[in-house]
Amino acid sequence: MKLITRNTDYALQALCYLSKHREVVTVDELVKKLGVPRPFMRKILQRLNKERILGSYKGQGGGFKLAVPPAKIFIIKIMRIFQGKVGLNGCFLKKDICPNKGRCVLRKKIHAIENNVVKQLREINIAALI
Amino acid sequence: MKLITRNTDYALQALCYLSKHREVVTVDELVKKLGVPRPFMRKILQRLNKERILGSYKGQGGGFKLAVPPAKIFIIKIMRIFQGKVGLNGCFLKKDICPNKGRCVLRKKIHAIENNVVKQLREINIAALI
């Protein structure tokens, strides 16, 4: 059971770095500091740019820069970007076979845990990490 | 982010069924009732037998039976069997590059969430599901 995947993790590291150096930073610098494969890092940063979390600047002296203050970047958002919806499956049985659906205790309990996780994740922002 | 995989889910369904019918039940019956592919179900049950959660009986009239009272089967255990350790990765960076390790805030927060999840999962047993 893995809560955080690599791209989320790398993204968080990059965002932390960018929070400490609030000017434009090149991919090369990030790669050097964080030791992440360059093309992979690029892909991640481009995605964050698309999501308006980073701004990007082309040409010489270009690179990436935070587009949002660190306190407003919550890791639940980053996870959703790179890992899709944070939702835990409770039952895989075909709907018509599963006898309970609405009343299933397991489903309810799992949902409670899920909500709990999300709630906790929603409270962590980048500013809290640096 | 998936908390429960199929084999865990199927295992839980099977355990629930076996909790309601405390005698020996054949794979065929389980497959019929739960609508799970037979060979897959077999693999799961054999595993549960190896883990001493089920007992198995060969030959005519054979099948599987609970070896432990439902109240003593916790779903965290089933998850660990089929999904490995319930532990969330916090950092993939090579140890020597990662600057913090011990003090990393993210790591700590993720760990807290993780413990929370485990704590909640530890409280759910099969008896509570039926």
Added chain:
DNA sequence: GACAAATGATACTAACATGGTATCATATAA
């Protein structure tokens, strides 16, 4: 304007985990 230095976009490959099958061996009740 030419050129170098940066990102944008996209398609592809590799590795791994999950979900599922197939087959043969072994035990046992009748």
Added chain:
DNA sequence: TTATATGATACCATGTTAGTATCATTTGTC
């Protein structure tokens, strides 16, 4: 002895994650 059940194991299919490769586009500098 035979039919009926599980035990063990190897295999295949699919999907997700991780990572690469390539070319197009923008932009600062000379």
